[in-house]
Amino acid sequence: MKKTGMTTLEVRTYNKSRVYEQIYEKRSISKQEIASELQMSLTTVTQNLKLLETEGMITITGQYQSTGGRKANAYSVVSTAAIAIGIDILKDRLHFVAIDLYGEIIQKKTLIVRFFAEEGYYKMLGESTQRFIAALPEELQNKILGVGIAVQGLVSADGQYMVDGRILNCEGMTFSDLTAYIPYPCHLEHDSTATAATELWQDPSLQDAIIFILNHNIGGAIVINGKIHYGLNLRSGVLEHLQLKEDGPLCYCGKRGCLETYCSLDRLEQAAGTDTENFFFRLRNGDRQSKEIWLTYMDNLSLAIRNMMVILDCDIVLSGYLAPFLNEEDVELLRELVRQKLPYPLGHTKFKLNHYGEFAPATGVSLVYIKNFLKSI
Secondary structure, X not given: OOOOOOOHHHHHHHHHHHHHHHHHHHOOEOHHHHHHHHOOOHXXXXXXXXXXXXXXXXXXXXXXXXXXXXXXXXXXXXXXXXXXXXXXXXXXXXXXXXXXXXXXXXXXXEEEOOOOOOHHHHHHHHHHHHHHHHOOOHHHOOOEEEEEEEEOOEEOOOOOEEEEXXXXXXXXXXXXXXXXXXXXXXXEEEHHHHHHHHHHHHOOOOOOEEEEEOOOOOEEEEEEOOEEOOOOOOOOOOHHHOEOOOOOOEOOOOOEOEOHHHHOHHHHHHHHOOOHHHHHHHHHOOOHHHHHHHHHHHHHHHHHHHHHHOOOOOEEEEEOOOHHHOOHHHHHHHHHHHHHHOOOOOOOOOEEXXXXXXXXXXXXXXXXXXXHHHHHO
């Protein structure tokens, strides 16, 4: 049906977009179902299906059971018709991902390398990115929309330079410096907001939430009404600097007693005298010292959650490197500790684990290109 005020070309583009969106959302759907859902003629649906097939955007993935006549074809989106690359830059490593149109990771890699804000590092980053891309199937290498880069630090509103890069020791580093050797469109973002983007993509029903990003350095993000809350100065959600004790350990920010000094993985590993994987092996096998360390860690984390929840009455998301190590018992323990500290019942608050783990920031920052591509169809 032609919409008022639209040209014939605009109507065709509109119909094509609607057909593609229906296939994308349903994952697998027949021509007849598309026509019924969109209240569109079979002729128009058929024309658009042929066009999308020719463009390599959709494909026939099977047939439905016959109900007496000819079997109906099942149409699905070609999820690798376009892909995006994501990079998460940490102080001691790089995480790479390649994601498809559904945000699913089709390739990932971690490279252990120390960050330095200097030409040699930028060149290495470009070469490593190109090697990562070269390892993709050949047919995907020319389908890259762009490269998203997540960094440990606050990025300027225009995405052109670092305004707080104390963890990486790179304040003032420019976007052009970092991306000088990457021959693709690039996008720069704080790793915490990139993680929040992954959460919202994975769970569109998420409306109000506090996201605790439990990495070697802690991070956080706030979601309000289904959108990331950046704040007036782009500093909303820096949960790592919640002060638990005025006379606590010294934080890299120069203050004492920040959550960073109690619940970063660096501090957990320091207390345990081993890496995270080995710590959890000991914990799950009943080691008493590991259990004491873990209870202290969870008690400190629950205090931070409690303090945020008296300000924002919302769900809690546990993300980052630590999340895949947590089980339901851990989540229930944390929930109970928070409940004990709150001045009111928990009510309907949910505690959710993110399953992207350490690759959440790289995934989230690359979703920018996927979203824009889907809007363009």
